[in-house]
Amino acid sequence: MPTSVTTTGATTTGARERRGAPGATAGALVNGRPATIELVGVSKWYGDKVALSDVTFALGPGVTALLGANGAGKSTTLKLLTGQLHPSRGEVRVLGQPVVANPALYRQIGVVPEQEGLYPFLTAREFIELSARLCHLPDPRAAARAALETVDLLDVADRRLGAYSKGMRQRVKIAQALVHDPAVLFLDEPLSGADPRQRLAIMQIFTALGAAGKTVLISSHILYEVERMGSNVLVMVNGKLAAEGDYHAIRALMDDRPRRVRVTCSDAQTLAQALVVAPGVTSVALEAQALVVETTAPLAFHQAVPRAAQQANIRLYAIEGLDEDLETVFRYLVSGGQN
Amino acid sequence: MDSMIPIASLTVRALTRSRRLIVVALLLAVPALLALVFRLSASGATDDGFTLQLFDLLVLPLLLPLTALILATSALGGEVDDKTLPYLTLKPIPRLNVVAAKYIASALVCAALVEVALAVMYAVGAVGAFEGQTLGALLLAGLAGCLAYTAVFLPLGLFLPRQGLIVGILYVVIWEGIAAGISTGLATLSVRRYVEGTLHLGLGTSPLASLAPSSLSGATSLLVVGGIVLLGAAVCTWRLRTMEMP
Numbered sequence: 001m002p003t004s005v006t007t008t009g010a011t012t013t014g015a016r017e018r019r020g021a022p023g024a025t026a027g028a029l030v031n032g033r034p035a036t037i038e039l040v041g042v043s044k045w046y047g048d049k050v051a052l053s054d055v056t057f058a059l060g061p062g063v064t065a066l067l068g069a070n071g072a073g074k075s076t077t078l079k080l081l082t083g084q085l086h087p088s089r090g091e092v093r094v095l096g097q098p099v100v101a102n103p104a105l106y107r108q109i110g111v112v113p114e115q116e117g118l119y120p121f122l123t124a125r126e127f128i129e130l131s132a133r134l135c136h137l138p139d140p141r142a143a144a145r146a147a148l149e150t151v152d153l154l155d156v157a158d159r160r161l162g163a164y165s166k167g168m169r170q171r172v173k174i175a176q177a178l179v180h181d182p183a184v185l186f187l188d189e190p191l192s193g194a195d196p197r198q199r200l201a202i203m204q205i206f207t208a209l210g211a212a213g214k215t216v217l218i219s220s221h222i223l224y225e226v227e228r229m230g231s232n233v234l235v236m237v238n239g240k241l242a243a244e245g246d247y248h249a250i251r252a253l254m255d256d257r258p259r260r261v262r263v264t265c266s267d268a269q270t271l272a273q274a275l276v277v278a279p280g281v282t283s284v285a286l287e288a289q290a291l292v293v294e295t296t297a298p299l300a301f302h303q304a305v306p307r308a309a310q311q312a313n314i315r316l317y318a319i320e321g322l323d324e325d326l327e328t329v330f331r332y333l334v335s336g337g338q339n
Numbered sequence: 340m341d342s343m344i345p346i347a348s349l350t351v352r353a354l355t356r357s358r359r360l361i362v363v364a365l366l367l368a369v370p371a372l373l374a375l376v377f378r379l380s381a382s383g384a385t386d387d388g389f390t391l392q393l394f395d396l397l398v399l400p401l402l403l404p405l406t407a408l409i410l411a412t413s414a415l416g417g418e419v420d421d422k423t424l425p426y427l428t429l430k431p432i433p434r435l436n437v438v439a440a441k442y443i444a445s446a447l448v449c450a451a452l453v454e455v456a457l458a459v460m461y462a463v464g465a466v467g468a469f470e471g472q473t474l475g476a477l478l479l480a481g482l483a484g485c486l487a488y489t490a491v492f493l494p495l496g497l498f499l500p501r502q503g504l505i506v507g508i509l510y511v512v513i514w515e516g517i518a519a520g521i522s523t524g525l526a527t528l529s530v531r532r533y534v535e536g537t538l539h540l541g542l543g544t545s546p547l548a549s550l551a552p553s554s555l556s557g558a559t560s561l562l563v564v565g566g567i568v569l570l571g572a573a574v575c576t577w578r579l580r581t582m583e584m585p
Contacts, residue, residue: 082429084584101580107431117422119349121356133345134430176426 027096030060034096036184036215037081042090044076051076053239054090059217063210065226066219068236074219075114077236078188081217082111094184107135110177114188114219116169120162124153124172127161128179135180147179152201166193174202184215191225203229258282258294260322263305265290266315274308275301292322342432343440350414350444357417359409366402367456373397374464387465387473388547394477394538398457399484400516400531407449407488408495408507414445415575416496416503425584434579438572442493450485457481476541483537487530487564490571497578523554530567536560 028035035058044052052073068074079085080092083099092099095108119127128147132140148154151171156164161172170193177185187206191199207229210216217234220226226233235243265271268291272284280297295301302319309316354360370393377389415438418424427437457477465473495503519529526532533555540557542548553560 079584082425084425084429086583103433104431106429109429111425111429113422113425113429115422115425119353119423119426121352122349130345130349131426131430134342134427134432136341136431 028058030058033060035093036060036095037217038091038093038096039077039080040091040093042080042087042092044080044085045088051239052080055236055239055241056090057234057241057244059215059232059234061210061213061215062232063206063216063218063230064232064234065229066217066234066236067221067223067226069221072236073239074236075188076239077234078114078186078217078219082109082186084113107180108183110180110182110185112170112173112177112185112187112190116166118161118164118169118172121160123158123160124148124164124168124175125157127172128157128175131176132179137180143179144175147175150178150205151175152198167195167198170194171198171202174205178205182214185209185217187216187218189219189221191220199225258296259298259301260292260294261298261301262287262290262292262318262320262322264317264319265309266317267312270312271305271309271314274312275304278304278308289317342430343436343443346427346432346437346440347444347447350441351448353417354410354413354444354448357413359413363406363409363452366405367452369402370394370398370456370460371463374460377464378466387461387468387470390461390464390477391473391538391547393460393464394457394480395535398453398460399480399534399538400520401511402456403453403481403484403534404488404492404511404515404530405508406453407445407485408492408504408511410449411445411489411492412496412500412503412507414441414493414496415579416500419497419500419584428579428584435572435576438493438575438579442489442568442572442575445493446486446489449489450482453481453485454478470545470547472541472543472545473547476538476543476545479541480534480538483561483564484530484534487534487567490568491530493571494575494578497575497582530564533560533563533567537564 028038028040030036037057037059039055039057042052042055043050055073055077066074066077076085080087081094081099083092083102083105086100094105097105099105122130125144125148128144129140132143132147137143145154145157148157151174153168153171153175156168161169164172170190174187174190177187185206190206191202194202203225206216206218210230218226218229231246231248233244233247234241263271263275268286268289272286272291275281275291275293276284278295279300280295281293281301282296283294285292293301305319306316308314373393374390377393415424418427428434458474461474461477462469492503492507495507499506514525515529515531519526519531532553536553536555536557537560539548539553539555540560555563
């Protein structure tokens with residue numbers, strides 16, 4: 001689902017590839033509703049080192065992936081959003097409220113921190129109950145039980161955290177973030193250390209939370225997993241926001257890069273001869289039962305293919321985009337459009 | 340207020356499971372051992388003045404502040420070092436409550452250990468000359484010392500989570516131990532002086548009061564100890580509100 005960001009007086013629908021353009025201002029709307037997460041002109045620096053530079057975005061409910069290479073500014077962004085860091089410049093708002101020096105807001109925020117630290121002498125149940133108590137829940141035991149059940153740790157809930165594997169500790173961290181049923185969740189690499197089965201289960205939890213109207217912002221570098229949780233992304237490159245929105249729409253904006261399309265048909269050689277003169281086609285490569293075409297005019301190409309096939313009496317079996325995935329988009333943005 | 344109990348309970352569990360507790364226990368065993376040596380060497384002398392001098396010369400300037408230092412710097416500094424502090428600060432609790440719970444837990448553990456050590460020291464050193472008032476004075480001063488030094492060292496864990504212990508030891512040895520012992524002027528700026536005042540208050544008209552002289556009234560000493568506690572809590576809360584967690 002494409003993101004629609006309304007700033008004061010202007011609406012942009014779909015993805016935006018950042019080229020230093022001004023973004024949302026305070027009080028932004030997302031899909032016609034007030035943004036739940038908002039960064040306005042936020043910079044963070046430590047002496048001469050700039051960790052984040054003039055980042056502006058607004059998000060609404062749903063799952064959004066925060067992508068970027070190591071040192072791109074993902075963790076800094078999450079720490080600013082959770083009040084663990086204070087912006088050097090700009091404004092950070094969650095649910096319309098400032099984050100810094102506003103502890104009451106944490107009743108509506110769940111955080112899975114990046115760091116490994118847990119209390120090794122506590123059992124998982126004690127730890128989650130502690131979180132529930134600190135969130136002033138009326139029945140901390142029941143809430144802790146539900147959260148542990150959600151992350152599939154109920155059977156081992158009375159084991160000390162010091163004896164937990166990395167994947168189990170990660171799930172405990174998720175449980176403490178979920179225990180108070182927050183409206184907004186910030187998750188820094190929540191899947192790290194989890195085995196494939198656990199990863200799938202955790203991804204399903206996040207997807208369900210997004211579908212239930214929660215705002216879920218997940219920092220991750222595992223793109224195929226992010227792809228499975230949703231298509232809304234924020235891409236950080238060198239402390240700047242390189243792109244935001246639906247990554248399919250971002251791909252559509254990458255008009256300086258040809259699309260690769262594989263066409264599987266009954267006579268690839270004849271179809272290749274017909275398509276090589278089609279508008280926007282820059283190269284055609286033959287495979288066994290298919291041809292791979294690079295085109296700078298995908299819309300015209302997709303109209304030309306069935307026409308050419310019909311004229312040559314060729315049967316089409318499949319037409320598939322080869323670089324429509326998140327990884328292609330991410331690599332393109334991280335390389336600054338050079339690859 | 341209801342959030343303070345779980346944090347204080349967590350802190351007590353953390354402190355009592357820490358390896359630091361072994362160091363503290365060894366330190367606090369020293370006065371009782373010295374009292375025992377005194378008893379054995381004095382061949383049955385019944386003088387509880389020795390325990391007062393032991394308190395004034397060893398426990399108060401060195402062992403008590405070191406105990407408070409080891410425990411208090413661990414209470415919040417340990418959370419920073421172990422990267423567990425976000426589990427407390429990213430919750431809907433005023434920072435003051437976090438600090439108050441941490442302070443109460445640290446002071447409680449410190450006082451429990453110090454008071455037991457003082458009672459044992461007195462029991463061993465003053466056999467046959469047991470004086471309830473002297474023991475009461477020692478316990479009062481021990482409690483006052485725990486409360487004041489914990490308040491001094493709790494913020495240190497936030498400002499210098501890793502180096503806090505070293506800085507604190509230097510402060511204890513140089514300032515509380517040496518400087519405050521050689522100059523009355525410098526002593527005014529030490530915690531030690533006010534704890535001595537509470538000892539004097541506890542001794543009252545006891546003949547042993549001359550062994551622990553103090554130019555301060557008991558009320559002034561208690562007032563200053565209370566002020567140190569409030570100031571320490573205020574500094575700690577301010578630090579917790581403004582610090583970043585990189």
